[in-house]
Amino acid sequence: MRRLLIVLLLMVPSLCWAPVRAHQQSPETRVLLVLDCTQSMGQRWQSDTKLRVTQQVLTYLLDSLDDVELAMRVYGNQLKTPDGTRLEVPFGIDSRQQMQRKLRTLVPGGQGKASTALSKCRNDFPDDKEARNIILLVTDGQQRDKDLCSLAGQMQMSGNILKTFILCIDPDGSAGMDECGGMVTHLCNEEHLAETLMGMFRMTDRKARLTLGLVDENGKPCPDEVPVVLFDHLSHAPMYSTLYTYDPDEEPDTLEVDPLMMYDIVFYTCPPVEVKSILLKAGQHRHVAAEGGLGRLSVAIPDTRVSWAPTGLPVLVRKQGERETVAVLRLGEQTTLTAGHYDIEVLTTPPTRIEGVQVFSGIPTDLQIAVPGQLALTKPKEATAGALFLVGKKERTWVCNLDPSSPTDRLVLMPGDYQVVLPSPDTLTPLTAKFTITSAQQTGVTIE
Secondary structure: OHHHHHHHHHHHHHHHOOOOOOOOOOOOEEEEEEEEEEHHHHOEEOOEEHHHHHHHHHHHHHOOOOOOEEEEEEEEOOOOOOOOEEEEEOOOOOHHHHHHHHHHHOOOOEOOOHHHHHHHHHHHOOOOOOOEEEEEEEEOOOOOOOOHHHHHHHHHHOOOOOEEEEEEEOOOOOOOOHHHHHHEEEEOOHHHHHHHHHHHHHHOOOOEEEEEEEEOOOOOEOOOOEEEEEEEOOOOOEEEEEEEOOOOOOOOOEEEEOOOOEEEEEEOOOOOEEEEEEEOOOOOEEEEEEEOOEEEEEEEOOOOOOOOOOOOOEEEEEEOOOOOEEEEEEOOOEEEEEOEEEEEEEOOOOOEEEEEEEEOOOOEEEEEOOOOEEEEEEOOOOOOOOEEEEEOOOOEEEEEEOOOOOOEEEEEEOOEEEEEEEOOOOOOOOEEEEEEEOOOOEEEEEOO
8 A cells, every 4th residue: 555655656647737727718527436345356456455545645636636527426335226326426526535434434335336436427417418428437347337338438428428438347357348448447456546547537638639630542642722620530420520622831720629539531522531430548648640642533525516526414423333323513623522533424315324434643534435326316206205225236225215296306316326116006026127327427217
């Protein structure tokens, strides 16, 4: 215990010198301590029992916390409540002194589950949607509470709890809880407990600095302006937004963000570029760069004097092999895309598809499609309804239906082989005609 006291005396001044947050500019930070007082916390751990060591560390640290609101919930402790847990010290002006007095009276020996205590925590915080609500659970994990980790994750996803820290006094690694991932810190000795608690409290009131970058495949910065949003990884709620810009003559913009969260960072290029699961540390300055070099794509038809040449047709852009449309432009226009491979569909008749188009960073990609031809179709007065098909090597593909109200149709079609099928007024055998559409030329077809 003497060695532990020396460690605490060295640590507490650094905790006092942590930067002070301006109340009027930042949301309130509230930390709810959830303390395990079940029977196993009375077991020996180095210089004393697990609970007494925890009491000693917390008592020293509480004297140095001036800018965080505190409360304490206990489970076990021979409580006679139906669920074995109780809010012993609510958030308030003198909560630190109340916690110190209450800590001295706690005796292990009861029963209770950490998940039950955790389920009650949501109502322990004041109704303040802007506050940073943090739960700090100290346990030895001997209750084998299978619901604890999933419940902690659900509470963070709800948006009401910013972060849940689980400190597990587990010197021999027998407590498990691996499924809790980054929420759990396994404590191997008393000094580790003191260091971790101090680090947790310091983290609650300090920012991390984040510098964002957008680079091409060679690591060269992209000069374009791009909106950026930082999302909470668990709840997917947007937390910060900025406009990425790059100027070689100026320092890059740096954001001050909350280090308690894990972030998914989305650069809204077209299509967006995402960097997932970014973790930060209090006081850390981290650079995060996404690979999203930008290139230019245009789709046009060659200059022609034919009167039926289409203008302004929609051009759909999809990632290669995917169905979702990531961009829509007009024939003859140019758009900016993230470097990569794309499938292009121009809504001509029939649609023109170009697969596997590669867009390079910083280089324009200019595509041209064939100039369409024109079909002048004359139909029998008795059989004006029908359909037009594109004839391939193995199959026919429906293109469009003909106008049943007119004996003539004028259609602008892409070059290829076609067939018209009309119902015969006299027999079940249809009237058909095959023909070829040539680029920039008119083709006349008469069916009698």
